[in-house]
Amino acid sequence: xxxxxxxxxxxxxxxxxxxxELVQNDDMTWAARGLMSYILSMPDDWVFYKTEVMKHGEKxxxxxxxxxxxxQSFGYITKEYIRDKNGRYASETKTFKGKDxxxxxxxxxxxxxxxxxxxxxxxxxxxxxxxxxxxxxxATDAKSETTVxxxxxxxxxxxxxxxxxxxxxxxxxxxxxxxxxxxxxxETELMDMIEPSETNSFFQIAWEEAxxxxxxDNFFAQYxxxxxxxxxxxxxIAKAKIKFESLKSTTDFEIPLDGPWNKK
Numbered sequence: 001x002x003x004x005x006x007x008x009x010x011x012x013x014x015x016x017x018x019x020x021e022l023v024q025n026d027d028m029t030w031a032a033r034g035l036m037s038y039i040l041s042m043p044d045d046w047v048f049y050k051t052e053v054m055k056h057g058e059k060x061x062x063x064x065x066x067x068x069x070x071x072q073s074f075g076y077i078t079k080e081y082i083r084d085k086n087g088r089y090a091s092e093t094k095t096f097k098g099k100d101x102x103x104x105x106x107x108x109x110x111x112x113x114x115x116x117x118x119x120x121x122x123x124x125x126x127x128x129x130x131x132x133x134x135x136x137x138x139a140t141d142a143k144s145e146t147t148v149x150x151x152x153x154x155x156x157x158x159x160x161x162x163x164x165x166x167x168x169x170x171x172x173x174x175x176x177x178x179x180x181x182x183x184x185x186x187e188t189e190l191m192d193m194i195e196p197s198e199t200n201s202f203f204q205i206a207w208e209e210a211x212x213x214x215x216x217d218n219f220f221a222q223y224x225x226x227x228x229x230x231x232x233x234x235x236x237i238a239k240a241k242i243k244f245e246s247l248k249s250t251t252d253f254e255i256p257l258d259g260p261w262n263k264k
Contacts, residue, residue, distance in 0.1 A: 016037075016040055016041040017040075017116075018037050018040055018041075019116060019117065021117075021118075022036055022037070022076070023037070025074075027074075028070065028074060029067070029070060031063075031067045031070075032067050032070040032071050032074070035053070035067055035068070035071065036071055036076055036114075038053075039053065039114055040114070040116065050068070050112060050164070050168065065167060072121075073121060074118055074121070075115065075118030075119045075120060075121045076114065076115055076118050077112055077113070077114060077115070078112070078113045078115065078119060079110060079111075079112055079170075080110070080111045080112075080113065081109065081110060081173075082108070082109050082110070082111070088217070090109065090211060091108060091109040091211060092108065093105050093108075094108075109211070110168055110169075155183075155186060155187050155190065158190070158196050159183075159186050159196060159199070159200065161200070162186065162200055162203050162204075163183060163186075165207070166179050166182055166183065167179065173217065173220070174220065174221055178220070178221030178222075179221070181221050181222070181225055182203075182221055182224060182225055185225045185228050185229065186199055186203070189202070189228070189232050192232070192236075194232060194235065194236075198235060199228075199232075202227075202228045202231040202232060202235075203224075203228060205227070205231060206224045206225075206227035206228045206231065207224060209223075209224075209227050210223045210224040210227065
């Protein structure tokens with residue numbers, strides 16, 4: 001499963017220089033200005049993940065993604081998909097050194113570039129932002145809707161990293177209805193008592209398989225879900241066989257040969 005790395009574009013300086021254009025831009029929310037200031041305070045050679053930045057704040061994933069998109073709409077963040085020679089979405093692996101000094105191979109499919117000075121944004125992607133777009137949706141008073149919301153939020157927390165990968169792609173690659181289709185499979189498998197770690201593993205394998213073999217991007221989500229379902233089915237069958245063999249080894253099925261059933 002591909003990560004989303006974030007790289008810096010700035011000159012080296014031991015101090016954090018925050019542009020006035022950013023801090024004093026009243027068209028941007030405080031959340032966006034604060035997030036950008038935090039990112040600019042990091043070391044020049046800092047390579048990190050989008051999900052890592054989110055964990056340092058108080059906002060939940062949906063609210064954080066809106067703030068992130070706001071920075072994108074103002075040109076402070078640009079997004080680049082990794083593509084193969086045929087122009088299809090792909091991923092690549094590079095070695096990065098973490099804060100602990102240990103080098104790790106990281107596979108990623110998206111590169112976000114942070115710009116100290118905002119770049120020009122096309123009218124197609126530019127969106128009007130206000131403070132209301134950043135606030136989280138208030139909880140409904142309806143009991144049934146609240147229950148559904150709680151279940152959904154619980155599933156989001158269990159599969160947080162996988163859902164972050166799914167949500168990172170825009171409408172061009174994975175429409176919202178397809179994202180929901182993929183997430184629904186996570187919920188289905190959880191209800192079928194499959195361990196979350198197994199489902200995450202199914203998703204990772206299915207993602208790599210879809211990236212490699214799906215010939216039509218319009219059917220990417222369905223291809224991925226079908227692969228997850230196939231793996232889940234194999235897992236259930238294998239688990240059932242193990243349980244059956246266990247029962248055979250602990251149960252005495254021997255039938256006596258001297259019973260009345262052997263007499264004429």
